[in-house]
Amino acid sequence: MKDILFLLIMGAVLWIVYAVVSKRSIIPFVKSKDNTQKGNGLSTPSAKMGSGKKKQEQVYEEQEPDLFEDLIEDVVDVKNHLVHLQNNRFLLIAEVSPCNYFLRSQSEQEAIDTAFESWLATLNYQVQWYIQSRYIDLSEPIEEMRTNMMEANDIPFNALEYGKSMLNDLVHWQKSSPRYESKRYLVFPYEVNVSTIEDSNKEELAERIEEKAWTELYRRCNNARSSLRKANMDVELLTTEGILDVLYHLFNRKKALKTKFKNIRDREMLSLYSTADQPQSRVEYVKELISQNETA
Known part of the structure; x- marks a missing residue:
């Protein structure tokens, strides 16, 4: 008997809690006031406002911005080692190699600081720094070590097994967790004043x-190269493919680890025209004809 009373009391307590949470009447089989108003077709002003908002939300559909288009909306073309922007603006990009500053002695650090400060003091134009983080890709060194190891004939068996285990550890280390490397670039922007150029033909004017x-941009890059060389930093001008490689890693950060840019270039996927699959000998023959026509 006590168990039955305990179960009835617990059931009543659970029902009261459920009724309060779901905004129902505590007495079973009796509708609450809110439910009766809804059943009679009565609605409060807040309910009307809510229905109006729902209708507005159904009618208005917001379009998400295109991130890729917003970032390169000013880019016209990438050619001849330059990024062509609208309104006769251009960009030249150069890669800067680090100098291991904190591994240098005190005198070497002071020499690096002096050379870098001297270069900054000569600047009377805009220079931008761009640092790009990329996933570390060890596929090429691993393949090179594996090829050299398999082609060598004088390696002992134990050394060969050790080399295989080391390569497997490198592959596992690369795939276990993402690791990054930093690429440092100097960006030189320049806008051409068309009024200083006198030419009637549009094609010649563009040239x-x-x-x-x-x-002008090459002069600025050479100035940075000669000044930063004293600070043990090498400045290398990026070619057109180098600029495309930077943009490819910018918009395909994860994809670039598997689908590499050099593979896209080697498969001639950067060409303006799509062609059928051809043997490598024919591709080399066509390239040779193109080079001969360009030199002629």
Whole structure:
């Protein structure tokens, strides 16, 4: 008997809690006031406002912005070692190799600081720093070590087994967790003043504008190269493919680890025209004909 009373009391307590949470009447089989108003077709002003909002939400559909388009909306073309922007603006990008500053002695660090400060003091134009983080890719060194190890004939068996286990550890280390490396770039922007160029033909005017931009930006890059060389930092001008490689890693950070940019280039996927599969000998023959026509 006590167990039955205990179960009835617990059931009543659970029902009261459920009724309060779900906003129902505590007495079973009796509708609450809110439910009766809904059943009679009565609605409060807040309910009307809510229905109006729902209708507005159903009618209005917001379009998400295209991130890729927003980032490169000013880019016209990438060619001749330059990024062509709108309104006769150009970008030249150079990669800077680090100098291991904190591994240097005190005198070497002071020499690096002096050379870097001297270069900054000579700048009377805009220079931008761009640091890009990439996933560490050890596939090429691993393949090179594996090829050298398998082609060598004088390696003992134990050394060969050790080399295989080391390569497997490197592959596992690369795949276990993402690791990054930093690429450092100098970006030189320049805008050509068209009023200083006198030419009537549009084609020649475009060539003159590009030539003037290249001359000025190349001079700035050489100035940075000669000044930063004293600070043990090498500045290397990026080619057109190098600029495309930077942009490819910018928009395909994870994909670039598997689908590498050099593979896209080797498979001729950067060409303007799509062609059928051809043997490598024919591809080399066509490239040779193109080079001969360009030199002629």
